[in-house]
Amino acid sequence: MKLRKHSKYFLFAFFVVLLIGAFLIVKPFIVAILTSVILGYIFFPVYAWINKKIKRPNVSALIMIFFILLIIFVPTLFFFNMLFSEATAWYSSYEATNVATFLENNFNIVLGEVAQDRVDDVLTQVQDYLFVEASSFVFSLPKKIISFVIMMFIIFFVFREGERVASEVKRSLPIEESHRARVFHKVESTINSLVYGEIAISILQGVVATVGFWLLGISSPVLWGSIVAIVALLPAIGPLVVWLPMAIVLFLQGDVFAGVGVTLFGGIILTLLLDIIVKPKVLGYKGHIHPIIILLGVLGGLSVFGLTGIVLGPVILVLLILVVEIYVKEGIR
Incomplete structure (x- = not known):
């Protein structure tokens, strides 16, 4: 019995060493x-x-x-x-x-x-x-x-x-069947909401912005369109922080035609149509994620995982919240 107990501890320690070694290999x-x-x-x-x-x-x-x-x-x-x-x-x-x-x-x-x-x-x-x-x-x-x-x-x-x-x-997974279903459903709905909702709309806004800026004669349209796509991904920011200062600078430079064009294009197409009307409808269809989760998950995920972190960051935070909920409910029982 004593030998079997020692074997159990040795096997566990050996497993931990192998796990650390495997992590270092794939890191x-x-x-x-x-x-x-x-x-x-x-x-x-x-x-x-x-x-x-x-x-x-x-x-x-x-x-x-x-x-x-x-x-x-x-x-x-x-x-x-x-x-x-x-x-x-x-x-x-x-x-x-x-x-x-x-x-x-x-x-x-x-x-x-x-x-x-x-x-x-x-x-x-x-x-x-x-x-x-x-x-x-x-x-x-x-x-x-x-x-x-x-x-x-x-x-x-x-x-x-x-x-x-x-x-x-x-x-x-060593949890109840109902919890397994919740975990997998949460991962699926979060990725769907991010990829087919947040990211897809942000890319669309970036592409539309690039084309619009190019038609309006704005220099470096791809650069500014890329910035629009990035800020559109972050909640409570949106394309407004790009096209509004751009329009103000154009007016101050005396380029009234371009300033009016950027204002109308940014206000009607980028902000009103895509950010206020289309985006909430798509997110409502795919499943909504709390804005704070998206903000922290995207920024933190980008710093840790690179571009993949746009998806991984929010998924990890959503799963953490779900695990805490499951733990609290199991603890109450």
Whole structure:
């Protein structure tokens, strides 16, 4: 009996050591793994439809990988290339002397020597930061390529075996059946609300803003459209914080036509139609998430997981709240 008890402790300690070792092994690729799972979940209905037609799981999974590459990664590469080009051009046009000239010509504000030095310092810091980030990105390219290959490999198996693995995980959770159903339903509804609601509407607002700014002759439309997409994702902020200052600057510069155009386009299309009318209807259909959860989850998730954190952050917070609710109810019983 004593030996059996010691064996039990040894087995548990050995399991903890193996668990830590496994975590350290996969730690560099955690973001790639989580991204694979999320993409697999989002596109699984398409995979199921294709596999139902051809009844060959491996071929269906390969078709889906090419499909994801075609509609996500290739356009993303072009988009970031355009965004980088516009951001570089925009930054180059606003050196310290240009900023001083811009303020003096448009707002009748003359920068003193101290303010000019401060502007110089800020722009130098920005330039240094961008250089460090660019260098870091270049040096990390081999790791990013490996992570990308791993991600594609995992997506293949998520499509092929994800349904079976999800069923096994659901059966293995050491909680009551009703709680299991709640957990999985909460994960599903949260991801659906984020992907098909918040993120989809934010991307739509960004695309519409980019096209609108381009038609109105605004410089760097992709850059400003990207900013609109980001702020549209955050509750209580929305596109207003982008188009309103833009319109004010255009009016102060004397470009009344562009100022009126940005005001009408931003107020009617971006804010009234998309942000106030369309977005609540879509979120009401897909399931609503509390704005605080979205705000903290998106910002915190981005800082921890990168782009994948837009989905992972709110999902983790929602699950935490659900687990606390379950624990409280079980404790009361």
